[in-house]
Amino acid sequence: MASFSIIHFNDVYNIEPCPMEPIGGAARLSWYIKSCDDPVVLFSGDVLSPSLMSIFLKGEQMIPVLNGVGVKCAVFGNHDFDFGVDHLEDLLADTLFPWLLSNVIDNLTNEPLAYAEISQVIVSNGIKIGLMGLVEEEWIVTLATIDPEDVTFKDYVESGRQIAHSLRTQGADIVIALTHMRWPNDIRLAEEVEDIDIILGGHDHDYNVQQINGTYIVKSGTDFRNLSHIHVTKDENGKWKFDIKEVELDSSVKEDPVIRELVMAKLALVDDKMDNKLGDMMVELDGRFSKIRTQETNLGNFVTDIILTATNADMTILNSGTFRSDRIHPRGEFKIRDLLTILPLLDNMLVIQCTGKQIVQALENGVSQYPKLEGRFPQVAGCRFGFDPSKAKGHRVDPALVQIQDQYIDLEKTYRLCTKEYIANGKDDYTMFKDCPILVSTENCPTISTCVQNHFESVQILLGNKECRSGHKQSLLCLVKKEDIIVSKQESSDSINKTLVRQQSIHDAEIEKPHLAPIVDGRIFQYDDEKHIVMLALKDSRSVKRLDLRQEELTSSFDAGDEDEGLEEMVSN
Ligand SMILES: [Zn+2]
Numbered sequence: 137m138a139s140f141s142i143i144h145f146n147d148v149y150n151i152e153p154c155p156m157e158p159i160g161g162a163a164r165l166s167w168y169i170k171s172c173d174d175p176v177v178l179f180s181g182d183v184l185s186p187s188l189m190s191i192f193l194k195g196e197q198m199i200p201v202l203n204g205v206g207v208k209c210a211v212f213g214n215h216d217f218d219f220g221v222d223h224l225e226d227l228l229a230d231t232l233f234p235w236l237l238s239n240v241i242d243n244l245t246n247e248p249l250a251y252a253e254i255s256q257v258i259v260s261n262g263i264k265i266g267l268m269g270l271v272e273e274e275w276i277v278t279l280a281t282i283d284p285e286d287v288t289f290k291d292y293v294e295s296g297r298q299i300a301h302s303l304r305t306q307g308a309d310i311v312i313a314l315t316h317m318r319w320p321n322d323i324r325l326a327e328e329v330e331d332i333d334i335i336l337g338g339h340d341h342d343y344n345v346q347q348i349n350g351t352y353i354v355k356s357g358t359d360f361r362n363l364s365h366i367h368v369t370k371d372e373n374g375k376w377k378f379d380i381k382e383v384e385l386d387s388s389v390k391e392d393p394v395i396r397e398l399v400m401a402k403l404a405l406v407d408d409k410m411d412n413k414l415g416d417m418m419v420e421l422d423g424r425f426s427k428i429r430t431q432e433t434n435l436g437n438f439v440t441d442i443i444l445t446a447t448n449a450d451m452t453i454l455n456s457g458t459f460r461s462d463r464i465h466p467r468g469e470f471k472i473r474d475l476l477t478i479l480p481l482l483d484n485m486l487v488i489q490c491t492g493k494q495i496v497q498a499l500e501n502g503v504s505q506y507p508k509l510e511g512r513f514p515q516v517a518g519c520r521f522g523f524d525p526s527k528a529k530g531h532r533v534d535p536a537l538v539q540i541q542d543q544y545i546d547l548e549k550t551y552r553l554c555t556k557e558y559i560a561n562g563k564d565d566y567t568m569f570k571d572c573p574i575l576v577s578t579e580n581c582p583t584i585s586t587c588v589q590n591h592f593e594s595v596q597i598l599l600g601n602k603e604c605r606s607g608h609k610q611s612l613l614c615l616v617k618k619e620d621i622i623v624s625k626q627e628s629s630d631s632i633n634k635t636l637v638r639q640q641s642i643h644d645a646e647i648e649k650p651h652l653a654p655i656v657d658g659r660i661f662q663y664d665d666e667k668h669i670v671m672l673a674l675k676d677s678r679s680v681k682r683l684d685l686r687q688e689e690l691t692s693s694f695d696a697g698d699e700d701e702g703l704e705e706m707v708s709n
Contacts (some may be wrong), residue, residue, distance in 0.1 A: 137369055137370060138261070138262075138263055138369065138370040138371070139261065139367065139368060139369040140175075140176060140260040140263055140265075140368055141172065141173065141175040141176070141177055141260045141365065141366060141367050141368065142175060142176045142177075142312075142334045142336075142364070142365075142366040142368060143168075143169050143172065143175045143176070143177045143178070143363055143364070143365055143366075144177075144180065144341075144354060144356045144363060144364040144366060145165065145179055145180075145182070145356050145357075145360070145362070145363040145364070145537055146177075146179065146180035146182065146213075146316075146336075146338030146356050146357075146358070147180070147182040147183075147213065147338050147339065147341055147357075147358040147359065148162075148180060148182070148183050148198075148358065148360050148635070149182070149183075149185075149190075149215075149358075149359050150187050150189070150332065150359055150360070151189070151197055151198065151201055151360070151385075151399050151402065151538055151569045151584075152399055152403065153557070154361070154592060155360065155634070157386050157387060158361045158362065158384040158385050158386035158387075159361070159385075159387050160359055160360040160361030160385045160386075161360050161385070161391065162201045162204075162205070162360050162363075162395050162398075162399060163346055163391035163392045163393075163395040163396040163399060164360065164385040164389045164390070164391055164392075165205055165360045165363065165385060165395075166201075166204055166205045166383040166391075166392035166394070166395040167389060167390045167391055167395075168363065168383060168385060168389055169205050169206060169552055170392060170624060170660045172365065172670040174260075175365070176208050176258065176260045176265065177205060177207045177208050177209070178207070178208060178209055178267075178312070178314060178336055178368070179202065179207050179210040179211075179314075180210070180211055180213065180314050180337055180338030180339075180356075180480055181207075181210065181211045181212050181213025181214075181215075181216060181271075181314075181316035181335055181338045181339070182213030182215045182216065182316065182338055182339070183195065183198045183202065183210075183215070183216060184198060184214070184215060184216045184218060184219065184224070184227065185215045185216075185218035185219065185531065185582070185583075185586060186215060186218065186533065186582070186583045186586060187482070188214050188406075188482065189402065189403075189406055190218075190586075191277070191472065191476065191585055191586075191589070192405070192406045192410075192412075192422065192472060192648050193402065193405065193406065193409065193495055194219045194223060195216075195218075195223075195227060196227060196397070197220065197402040197405075199227055199230045199231055201398065202231060202233075202523040203231060203232045203233075204392075204398065204589050205233075205393065206397070207232075207233050208233050209233055209234055209235075209236065209256050209258060209267050210231075210233065210234075210235050210236065210314065211235070211236045211237065211269030211270070211271070211314035211315065211316055212224075212235060212236075212237050212250065212252060212269065212271065212316065212544070213271075213336075213338055213339060214271075214275035214276075214278075214279065214316070214339070214579070214580055215280065215582075217250075217279045217281055218280070218281070218582045218586050218590075219281070219586070219589070219590065220281040220590065220593065220606070220608060220609055220610065221242075221249070221250050221281065221282065221606035221608040222603075222604055222606050222608070222609075224250050224540075225251065225605070225606065227631075228250065228251075231539050234253045235250070235252045235253065235255050235269070236252055236253050236254070236255070236256060236267060236268060236269025236314060237250065237252035237253075237254075237269050237271065238252075238254045238255060238268045238269050238270055238295050238296075238299055238556060239270055239271065239289065239290040239291070239292050239295035239296075240271060240276055240287055240288070240289055240290070240357050241288040241290070242286065242606075242608075243285075243286050243288055243632060243635040243666055244286060244606070244607045244632065244635055244636070244639075246632060249282075249287055250606070252269065253269075254268070254299065255267060255268050255299050255559060257303065257306055258344065258433060259310055260473075263309050263310065263312075264301030264306075264307050264308045264309045265308065265309070265310055265312060266300070266304070266306065266308030266310065266312065267303075267311075267312050267313075267314060268295070268296065268299040268303070268311075268312075268313050268314070269313075269314045269315070269316075269371075270292040270295060270296055270314075270315045270316075270317070270325065270369075271292070271315065271317055272292065272316075272321045273289045273316060273579045274317075274318070274340075274580065275316075275317075275339075276289050276575045277289070277579070278448075278487075280446035280447065280463050280582045280586075280587060280590065280610050281583075281590060281609060281610045282455075282608045283608070283611065283639075283642075284503055285635065285638060286607070286635055287638070292315070292317070292325055293325060293329055294320065295322060296313060296322055296325055296329040296332060297328075297329050298329065300313075300329060300331035301331065307393070308360075308446055309604065309699050310333050310334075310368070310376055310525075311331055311332050311333050312332070312333060312334055312335075312336060313325065313329075313334075313336070314336050314337075314338075314567075315336070315337040315338065315339075316337070316338045316339045317337065317339055318339060318340060319337075319340055319344075319346075319353075319355075320700065321674050322335055322337045322353045323346070323348050323353065324407065326348035326349055326351040326353055327348055327405075327456065331348075332350065332351060332643065333351070333376050334352050334354070334366075334376075334378055334402060334525060335351060335352065335353045335354070336354050336356075336364075337353060337354065337355045338355065338356075338601045339579065340355045341357065341358035341359075342355065342357070343355065343356060343362050343382055343478035345364075345380055345382075346468055347528070352378055352380065354366070355419065356379060356382075356535055357382075358709075360382055360385060361384065361385055362382065362385065363383050364380055364381065364382060365380075365383050366379065366380050366381070366618060367376055367379040367381075367532065369490055370372055374648070379702075380477065383700045384482050405578035409472060410471070410473045410476075411470050411472070411473060411618060412471060412532040413470070413471055413588065414470050414471060414472060414474075414475065414521075414592040415470050415592040415595055416467075416468060416469060416470065416652060417465070417467050417468065417469075417470045417595065417600065417652050417653075418651070418653035418654075419434065419467055419653050419654065419655070420434075420464050420465060420466055420467050421433075421434060421435040421438065421460040421464070421465040421478075421654070422434055422464055423435045423459050423462060423463055423464070423465060423469055424436050424463060424464060425462045425509050426464055426509060427493060428456045428459050428513070428515065428620065429457075429509040429511065429513045430507055430509065430513060431457045431660060432515065432516075432657075432658075432659055432660035433474075433515070433656065434455065434654040434656050435459060435465070435478070436454070436459065436515030436516075437457070437515070437517065437655070437656065437659070439454065439458075439478075439479075439515070439584065439588060440452040440453075440454055440515050440516055440517035441517045441614075441654070442587050442588055443485065443517065443554055443584060443587055444517040444518050444554060444589045444593075444614050445610070445611050445613060445614045445615075446582065446590070446610055446613060447474060447485065447487050447554040447576065447581060448552075448610075448614070448615040449487050449514065449517040449518065449519035449552040449553060449615075450540055450541055450551040450552045450553065451517060451540050451541070451551060451552075451554070451556035452516060452517040452518060452553070452554045452555065453495075453498055453499075453502070453514050453515075453516050453517075453519075453551055453553065453555050453559065454514070454515045454516075454555065454556060454559075454584075455502075455511050455512050455514065455515075455556070455558070455559055455563075455564050455566070456469055456510020456512075456513045456514065456515050457510075457512065457564065458479065458481070458483060458511075458556065458584070459478055459479070459515070460477065460478060460480055460481075461474075461477045461478045463477075464477075466514055470592070470652075474572045475585055475588060475589065477584075479584055479585045479588070482583045482585070483556050483557075483558070483583055483584040483585070483586060484556065484558075484578040484581070484583060485554060485556055485557065485574040485578065485581040485582070485583065486554070486555070486556075486557055486560055486574055486575075486576060486577055486578045486581055487550060487552050487553065487574070487576035487581065487588050488552075488553050488555065488560055488569060488572040488573065488574055488575060489551070489553075489556045489572055489573045489574075489575050490550065490551060490568075490569055490572045491547065491548060491549065491550055491551075492535070492538075492540075492545040492546050492547040492548065492549050492550075492551065492552050493535075493547040493548070494568045494569060494572065495519075495538070495540070495551060495553065496533055496535045496538055496545065496547065497568040498514070498559075498566055498568055498569065499516075499519075499521050499523070499533045499538065500530055500531075500532060500533045500700065501564075501565050501566055501568070502514035502566075503523040503525070503532050503548070504526050504529040504530065504565075505529075506523070506532075510564075510671040511564060512564035512566070514567060514660075516659060517604050517612050517659075518540060518541055518657045519538070519539065519540050519565055519659060520538070520539040520542075520658070520660075520661075521533060521537065521538040521539070521659075521660060521661075522534070522537050522660070522661040522662060522663050522664075522671070523660075524587040524662070524663055524664060524665070524668060525662060526664060532683075534668065534672075535547060536672060536675065537663075537668075537671055537672070537675065544675070547551075552575055552643045553569075554581075555569070555576050556584075556674075559571070560574075562602040576598050585599040585669055590609075590610035591610060591612070592652075593609065593610070594609045594610050594611070594612055594646075595612075595651045595652055597609055598612070598643075598646055598647055599651065610650055611642065611646070613642060613649075617645065643653060659697070661702065
């Protein structure tokens with residue numbers, strides 16, 4: 137009777153064991169696999185990030201692990217793009233097995249993104265196993281390191297059908313889809329594509345098995361803590377049978393000494409990387425609690441601006457408690473150590489849809505404790521607002537003076553807000569966001585420190601210090617700015633040329649931006665009654681973009697009748 141066995145796992149982040157059972161760890165996975173009789177090891181994506189170790193090693197610690205446990209084939213997950221396509225391609229060169237991505241095309245090359253394979257046939261026990269790798273549009277279009285305009289997503293059902301057919305004609309005895317997408321999408325795949333025998337998925341971290349239309353969908357947990365051990369046999373009618381066993385890698389499972397040693401070596405390597413330079417800051421960064429918890433600082437602007445561009449949101453709010461360094465960072469070399477001093481935690485972000493009214497409520501909450509040095513004080517990007525500290529809590533922010541993307545806020549309109557999971561969950565009394573629809577989930581967003589690292593990388597590329605082979609990198613421009621860029625030569629009909637022209641225009645705009653010299657630009661300002669009246673008058677008389685005016689300057693510019701010039705000048709001072 138024809139038979140073989142599969143080990144399937146997905147979404148692994150930490151190679152070292154965790155403190156709670158099942159404690160897992162790469163060495164336990166390896167031991168378990170070696171105790172089996174030559175199984176086909178398949179992986180469903182998300183391995184390079186996020187983890188504390190990945191801040192230093194950018195996922196390179198995972199390559200010897202995946203090779204060591206004998207992975208035969210894998211599909212990409214969203215987090216495998218966290219450090220960009222160039223980096224991913226570099227790491228792939230060292231893996232000993234093929235990576236699949238069957239339904240995403242890179243418009244710059246007309247090839248599968250990151251030069252992945254579309255399908256693969258491997259042989260086990262004389263059985264030809266056909267494999268494809270399918271992903272969902274939701275995360276492909278929200279990758280921080282790729283402009284969604286630069287890739288073409290194909291429907292996974294259509295691709296699945298085509299590839300299954302082509303695998304059969306190549307002689308595949310069985311067809312397996314490795315996927316990295318949410319349950320409803322895997323279910324649709326099972327419902328609509330008859331020719332796939334089993335779906336081995338990732339992206340969801342809970343261990344779960346369902347049978348839809350006679351096809352099993354298997355998600356094998358997360359983080360080297362769980363796996364599926366599947367025994368596959370063919371019955372008398374020629375139909376494949378799957379005996380699926382969930383395995384928990386708890387402390388009773390032994391560790392493979394070879395992988396254990398490798399894990400220890402990687403942990404030691406982390407210490408050495410602390411002093412790696414990310415870039416040269418042209419200015420000091422102000423992270424003092426006395427400043428960042430009471431006013432806008434250039435460190436707050438630096439980080440929130442980066443997040444805004446990485447997530448293509450309309451605005452960003454971070455609680456200033458996110459910034460932990462409580463010091464001035466001198467100009468000059470900025471190292472990983474500095475980044476970790478400022479952002480020691482892996483902060484999960486997400487993009488939610490909220491109304492103008494909710495944003496104003498959030499800003500009110502943010503300034504409600506002023507002048508106490510409270511961590512809820514907001515640092516923002518894509519937004520400009522003022523507050524009157526003499527007023528009672530909850531009445532300090534005049535919505536009439538709040539701007540989003542240089543437009544006065546519309547309280548009824550909805551906006552895309554990028555923030556931390558912490559705030560979206562209502563911590564620090566940001567309770568107004570609790571029921572907001574989630575546009576990009578935490579699982580689909582990179583962490584804050586990854587975005588900051590990528591920003592430094594993009595600057596190195598723009599300065600000509602680093603090559604960008606793939607043409608994909610995290611942008612320095614927010615979505616609104618990119619949309620503003622009018623591409624004059626867009627009439628070119630060929631899509632590769634169109635993409636190149638658009639990229640060049642964005643590059644030209646990026647290169648004009650001052651690099652690594654964040655400033656305080658007046659996005660958070662204070663006013664009193666007198667200044668408030670003048671500001672409202674100015675707002676009504678014309679569009680004022682910047683409102684951070686000192687009283688005497690405001691009066692003189694108002695009197696002089698030369699408001700535009702006066703205002704711009706004051707802001708730059
Ligand atoms: Zn994922």
